[in-house]
Amino acid sequence: MRDIMECLRAKSKNDETKNDKSFLLKDHLKETVKRAVSLKEFIERNREAMDYKKFNDEFFEDLIIACFLHDLGKINWKFQLEVFGRDEKEYDKSSGDKSELNSISEFFKGFKNIEIKDHELVSILYSLIFLDNDDSAKNIRSAILLHHYNQFYVNKEMGMATILDEYPDLAKYIEFLIAKENEIENLLREIIDYIKTDYKLKNDTQVSKIFDKLANNITFKRLEELKKHIEKEYSISTKIQMFTIPDKEDKNFYDFFVFLGCLRRCDYSASGNVEIESAKKLAEEVYNDLNNRIKEKINHTKELWQEKILTENDAENLVLIAPTGSGKTEFALLWAKNRGKKLVYTIPLRAALNDLYERFGGKDSQNKGYFYSADNNILRILHSTAFLEYLKEEKDGKPLDIDEKQTTAQLFSSAITLTTPDQVFLSSLKYYGFDKLLSIYPLSSIVIDEIQAYNPEMAAVIIKTMEIIQQLGGNILVITATFPPYFKEFINKEKDFKIIDLKAYENKSEVKNYKLMRHRIEVIEQNLFVEVPEKNKKNSEENEESAENIHEKEKRDDIYQITGAKEVIPLINENQNKNILIIVNNVEKAIQLFKLLENDDNIKERVKIKDGNEDVYLLLHSRLIEKEKSRRIDTVKRTLNSEKKGSVGGGSASVPVEKRSLNNEKKGMVLISTQIVEASVDIDFDMLITEISPVDSQIQRWGRIYRNREKDYTEENPNIYIFAGIDRGTTAIYDSRVIEKTVEKLKDKRNCVLNYENERELIECVFNEKINGKTLKEEYIEEINKNLEWLKYYSTEKRGEAQRVFRGIAGVQVVLPALMKASNDPVEKKLGQILDER
Template sequence: MLNNHLKTHLAKSDGTTIREHIDDLFKQFNIFINHYPEVLTEKEKELLKVAIEYHDYGKLNKLFQCKLPANPKLKPVKCSKEKDDKIPHQYLSPLFLENLKDKFNLQELSIIIYSIINHHARGREYLNNVGIKLLIDEIGKNISNFFSHIGINSLTPQTANFYKKRFEYIIDNIGDIKKLNDKLKNNDNFVKSVIKISGLLIRIDHSASGEDLIIEEEPIKENREDLFLNYLEKNNKPRNLRDFQKKFKDRENLVLVADTGLGKTGLATLWSKRKMFYVLPNRTSTNAMFETMKQIFGKEKVGLLHSTSLFYIFANKDTEDFTILRDYDNTKNLSKPITISTADQLFTAVFKYPTYEKIYATLSYSDIVIDEIQGFDPSQIVPILKQIEETTKLGAKYLIITATLPQIIKEELEKLGFEIKTDDPLTIDNTKRHKIEILQKNIFDILDIIVEKAKNNKNVLVLTNTVSTAQEIYKNLDYKDKNLLHSRFIWEARRKKEEQIKNDYQTAKGKIWVSTQLVEASLDIDFDILFTEVAPADSLIQRMGRIWRHRKEDYTGEPNIYILSEVDEKKDIYEKVLRDESIKLIQQYLDKEGYLLSKEKRKIVEILYSRENLKRLNSEYFEKWKEVEKVLNSNWDYLFKKETQLIFRDTFSFEAIPCIFKDKVEDLINKYKELKNIQDKEEKRLKRIDILRQINDLKVPIPVYWVLNEKIKDKNPYEILDRDLDIYLLAKYFVYDDELGIRIDKEILGNYQFDEEIFI
């Protein structure tokens, strides 16, 4: 009888019945098991199948059915004026599980119920003792309104008791985050099954609900070593593995400190034997790695995942539009065998936002490469480390590759049982690349020296700690062949500048580029000389990595790295104690000729960021680390995915459009709205994406305090052009051009001074 109801009641507004939808989920389940048969035990497979069968039974709810358009082929449900379904359908589905109480024990049924109630984000407020009482009371009062049309007019004491007992088990064991984290830390099998089964149900349901979605694309079956060797051959490189790659390609959880140019990308390709995620600190780096991995594995096997990845792919498309959309949707669904991602897309799951389980479940059978972990802030590193700890217990494997490794991170990874290699001879580049001179001056004091170096046919890189300093340096340089790159250009201009700087270092001489720490890790460039403001050692070493980068011979002659030890303390973004300590350590480890060698660079960063040293310096870095640890080890309130991703992006930034583009963006908004009349869904989506990409190209990231500061409220710093599309227009006193980027007209604002923030 119940099965007949499933055939005559709807799951979706397109006319799909509940039975048809459930059958679609079983098709996705079979695809998953076919591709990854070893991920679940036989018992876990059985529990997942039960969860799939029952997950949407709550949609039989009359109020839910009345929200959907009537299907003329099906018997209509008599609807009252009340249209709100009151209780999320997934919280009604477990009512139908009572007939299984003799087949499964309390723990197994609790796993099934948890998976069902968490396959959508709504309803977390019920997961406590007060919440479950309110939920049962609400169901009891409304059950005839929910299910009278299928013959259920009351909530029996037996059903209420069954429901309550299983929910209480869930609440007592994993109802709050601290309990969940504690059990996961202790390797509790119940929690591991809960996460895997609930996470896979979310993905299976999502895959069955979308056009052209699949839970898992076919894994890489070719020999990965052959794929990599073929890639080398196609790029006119020797068709053989390096000793470095041979030695480390078959390790388990590994942290490897290795210099640039040794073949780290190749090692990652060889090390990963399963589904792979490759994680990098920023979008520019992920875009570059995406292009490389497509060459190795084939473009159909590799996905790109970051906040604007669809715009990047459309701007650089090498395939038809439909294929791009399908691949993008499957990448978001975590279905690609190879995914290149920024950290915010994966490592926010540690905050246990609703539906986080799909990330943990997917990582449980994946190999994850994290590149340049030292490039993250403590507010990012601490969550990453905790998520690594939790997901390794589920089966995830990690390769962490980095040029330098702070001692504080090394110690935490040692606790997790990682093999750590910080000074293996095969990972060290013995080329003398960087001859250092530390100048007790401000960078503005040596502009003539910078120009002189460029006039001697050298490509000169000037790096400052803040955007405003970079803008001032650029304006004051008396030299024609100069350029400026920082983060406060609109995306279209920034993209062109990034391409230009990569082209200039290879094809031109006598160029000066002024930039910020934006270039530290994201751009593969090779300049002759660096002038840089003093910064913490890890940042300085990354900046040095842009000089004499690809050359095989030792650098000889005058210094090619100049560190300016004086900065404007009022606006510098780095801790003074870390800057001062870095200068001392660099001076200590220079050889007698003034070179700073690779091995010494590693020691400097390790020492600087040791717990002992950070405590001695009373560093804010250590205080921030402890603060984030405290949050992660406490019973914090549930966060939502968007909130957690802000932690991994620049939380001080706000994207808006300079006022000079107002007419252009308003025209684009109007064109976007006109598309609503297009009937073909695919055509409409493609055209919308193209317009949104053009709008995104006109956005510029600025510090959020520029527009939210109480002191300038009366100046109306921005207006909202379209709230739904997140389009904000900056006031006229935010001046923009493609030469300097965005800056503030201080004449309009009077004496108000904007301080710099951690914003590049």
Template structure:
């Protein structure tokens, strides 16, 4: 009898197909005006594929094993130079035997109805199935393991067996006797037949070799860092190849650029007439080194980093999704590099917008992005650095980063928790053999101090180069005011110039916008409390406004424009923030050095808005940043002086008593001490930024789009709906929502429903909460204050 790897997908019969077709047709008809052309095309294409679908071929276990081994072998041919022969053999052999436990009768009864039909197992028998990974891990002896390759040593066995045991993230509450008895009843004879070995037996003693146990009873510790890193590699690549094959793909990596170096060539052609700038030349020449590069805004850091990648697999990380979107589009359009991938929580929306019939569907592109398959992926750091929490299911990230290069843009922009995550993660990446480049306009000394404390030493693990002195342009002159903004002055400048206002809080930005918009029309607002589709419009508008040399007016914003958003204004009014944030903000004014500032063009408002322990900025670093900034007031604030300024503010010895320093230190120590499986992958996703947030839809938006929410949620809960169709509707719903951060541990913000949309009794529903807060936005001219926190609609509010 055949042994199968998984169940056959249920095919729709005639009546079911007709019903599904009717359901989706009805929804499309009802929502016709609310879906754009791209969304309709993606839905219709997948609907055709579902209706024309042929019965799925059910793969045998042998075929699945062969496919995953072939996937691994193809991968190692492409990326041969990054791995030792032993590493390759360990991964391939883990691929070969990781699913062997599926031979057991209870698993086969689930995937093959003939088992029950032929009476091989009693019909209706209820026995708890032991996860097949645990069975696979006791299916090979130490001697058999050593015989697989002359390169293998007994010291390799623990990491190898642990990777197989936990290749699925399962709780392990079984004792050896339970596993032995289970194997005796459901597995041993089947394994003998499958392997063709009469004297085959299980080896429960292997469980003593596991590096850790995933249960609540065992105290785990990483005793041997070398073994832990070996486990990360085997488990991570095993998962990568297994996920790839199970998803129906043959190759784990798409379009490797190692030989063609197409992106590098395209950049060099674009820069041919201008010539390479110093930072670009340096990074190109030091492509084999880890780097920390200090280069001012407008010095071509992005292109420098892409030249450093040199065609190798790369990840380019940025602090914000809007920045990621901008770099992704720039690489795709300016440098004509199609294989680039985008990975963050809203990237599916981008894939739908780009969809054409000639390429893979949006869900497939998103799925391949999550499998880390692209030669270059633009992403946010939370997508890659979860592995520092040692959670099961995150091993694919360090394993992939072993043969990749990672670029970290503006590392100082992150909060202490994320900075600690990055530093600890880079240490692991370096130990595995991966490479990193930090590119930034400023690099506080305290970060270099913590890097050294955790084994990343200048001139040993990386090279440090400061290009601030290369820029002779004087772009900024600072004036500090111990007051709020002068509205009349702002309006006067806005009549003839591009004026940018950056506030520390959304509420303050809304207040200033409200006051100015009553007096003039050429004013716009951008912050994080717009629903996604409106925010996308505003982000596009501000960039178009910035690039149009004939436009004048005022944009009032928050920190979301700080990092890597390519905008250039004439004058900046900014509330005082911490030094790193302030310098980032300055980079949005006179970015290209278009003029010499005879008068101050950076007006800093020292009003302490958004400052405090539970606010946006830490009081100690804020006060320090302000006092030291006064030394640079009303002088030419050169790039060299900016570096001097940030170095003084973040002088390691002088900030050791600050919350900023202590948080980085505390989290680094925490990552050192975390035992394996202390966190689940889900918990890591929530913990990464240490901010509680919920997804909300304002009532006015909900009522206006009630059909989309009701029909969309209804469709998402129907069986047999294709992944692309689900992704389109999920993305559509998300585009009408926003994330609202809150810090209370006891209750949701006032006006937010506890029950989510679609939730009914035990029926889970969505993760979207309705919010009875006022939401302002005019879609004809893209103006309005967005969500007004703590301002509720009247109870009798009707749209």
């Protein structure tokens, strides 16, 4: 019979693993332990930047032990049978006693009828061979139990008596362990020796001590005691204890989930054969000479305004309020450099991610970005569905395959990650899998680029997550041109945030776009679109609006009538030489308006750009595939600027770019878009035509106009045209209360030329307007506080429980996940997906 250690598997053999034998259990355990050691080394290398006190020797001793124990439950006949393919089983039949499967069969002789579908339950039994019931042992066992999704995450008490009720064959497995004591002990010692002798681990004195201690602690007496208590049905849970997750947060709650997240990251990165963290000392190898690199990119030799402010006002948690296009991104990078941690940079719109990735990383060695790396291992872009999609692991009880585990393991593993807020700021819902995020927070400085005026439910989720990040030693920087007033109640000095408002900065003239008079607005008091009634409407009772009906209706081609066409078309034709941006509030509107303009003989050549022999259509919305969306944005930017020019404020680099040609070069372009260009997309148009939206959203849209200019806007005609009519397509995604007050205040600014401070005042005015005796600001604060109270409870499962809790925090307002999933806002869209019932 072959050595059993050389036969037992952790996963199926495939083309990727058949040569390196990483499918074997001994190798997976070894690689998982090595990831724990790598994580420890990364933290030690960057220790001066880390504020999370729990990352100590005891933490990593427990983590290494958990990594060793977590998959021992795969020493199970049924599991082993599943990971051998049909061809291998046929081969084993002809190979006799020397075959792997026959050796495993012999090992389990007399104990093959044990039915335990979740191997993590069996791993808990193995922990009793090595560990007693102290606090560390309890944490380790609970983490092992939850390292795969099972019913004990929320629905069941994590006590051994309850577990045995659900998995009665565990009692049979205990009998197997006791009956095979000598063989099991020899196997476990052999695995320990194998791990200890790995070239990376054998010189690590802490690892050697841990495994020596484990080997010395081996005993089957605790299993025998447990067996006796099971037979007597007496005090079973006292013999194998676990950490009990409380219903409400306490000081141990998040620490436990950080530990679980680290275990799962080690497991996934070992399975995917990828590194868990960069081996770099971040301050010296990632952020080194960043100031000079920024100055070089923006053609600026003097001290930057960002440097001056950080010298005087740096803090672990900051809010920077500054104009669009002023160089807030560069401020964020310099702030992150001062922190010395991993940087997670979030921007609200996916369309901006690729642009930022190129800006940070550069295209090649000739056009280097701020963090250009020849081996490309510093910077990673994490698209908006990537992290939460890994929850597919639990779908139908099927585990992720190796490719999925590899992709998942790499999430947030880079020194710098660019992503959307929905990937980072939903962890306060405590869905299954949020632990991985929690384990990243202590290592990270997190930037929120443009915190938006979310509804009270979403605002509460984000605020609560920010509290968690701070509690775990992570750092937060909010950079925004439009800081919603109600956020000041929750993001302030009392919450350990320093607010830097450039309004109080003495040298405002150094800041690009601060004093510039950029925008003259006109309010058109009508709808740009009117919804077309559905044909053959039934009675109103049969046609009550539901999320599903809305979703189906959006597929129609004739949802809207473009009632504002008689204003839009003349505006375009009267401004032949100007580049015009049109922003509407949903995809269907954008598509219908594009079709109208494409069929207009005077405009059709302005809504496409010739790229070689191919036409690039000037239409942007969220349903375009990412590659095409990025191509269109890139083409627009190249057409707008044949050569980007640097400025004192920051922003664009002086890099020659290839010029694209309009089909009719005598006229300016007309770009039709949804909100995907609203923030963080560095484009500079001459004129905007837009639907109404909340005041902060409006100002973000205006920020794409007259963005990189040196002189005030002095033309008599407006460069901002706002259709103030409100339709259901608009109120479906925006708070109607804010919309109505926004319209009122914008009317007062007709034909006024506004600078940044004027626009900031608009936001304050809107949220200080009263409705039913309370200001909008007060209404939002009250609703957010109510929602924050609900979020204190640990009761949110991945989907079903999250939906129940979120409906609870919304009070009488019904939250429709299907409608949220159709939202243009990526955070709300992803939240809807989490809340949607399985």
